[in-house]
């Protein structure tokens with residue numbers, strides 16, 4: 254069975270735009286990520302429509318609440334039949350365990366966001382945390398692993414550090430990917446798909462380099478080839 258490594262971020266405002274983009278992509282080469290903006294605008298109907306076209310969905314809603322509420326939200330999300338969903342590791346072990354208990358392992362992948370990459374050392378101090386972002390990321394990734402989650406979202410730099418500590422069975426999902434010839438947009442620290450896979454990332458979240466391209470399918474094919482070559486050691 255195919256397991257495409259690219260997750261295209263559908264950072265659209267409305268359903269029409271998302272469907273136009275979807276029609277330019279191929280479900281055998283990518284999965285689709287729906288975040289808070291699009292889900293809030295369109296609801297579960299769009300998730301169902303995209304799935305009917307053969308796409309597997311990463312529902313990126315980053316649940317963070319009391320354990321009972323997060324558990325119930327995870328049940329509702331998993332019922333949609335999404336491939337992957339996520340919660341905030343900062344919600345702590347009780348919340349992570351409630352999420353895990355709500356979704357049987359092997360059904361929908363349950364992953365955690367560790368620390369948002371928008372949070373730097375100053376932002377952490379501001380909320381009373383005196384550890385470095387790297388220490389927090391490592392700590393929260395190990396917590397997610399202990400609570401039985403299937404993986405974490407992390408930058409390609411963090412992937413290198415985490416892969417040395419954690420088994421291959423724990424998925425590392427990495428945004429901030431830029432092909433060698435593309436612009437950075439608003440991303441600060443970027444890596445190519447090849448570097449990210451080399452660092453131990455399993456799935457790459459890629460938005461604008463694909464969604465804003467003149468020919469999204471061509472870019473998707475090229476990036477898939479780059480990843481496959483890296484994985485086969487070519």
Ligand code: C5P
Nearest residue numbers: 262264369370428429458459460461462
């Ligand atoms: O267009 P671009 O490739 O930068 O999109 C990256 C996607 O990954 C966006 O949906 C963004 O919200 C998400 N993301 C990120 N950095 C994180 C977590 C998520 O860029 N740390």
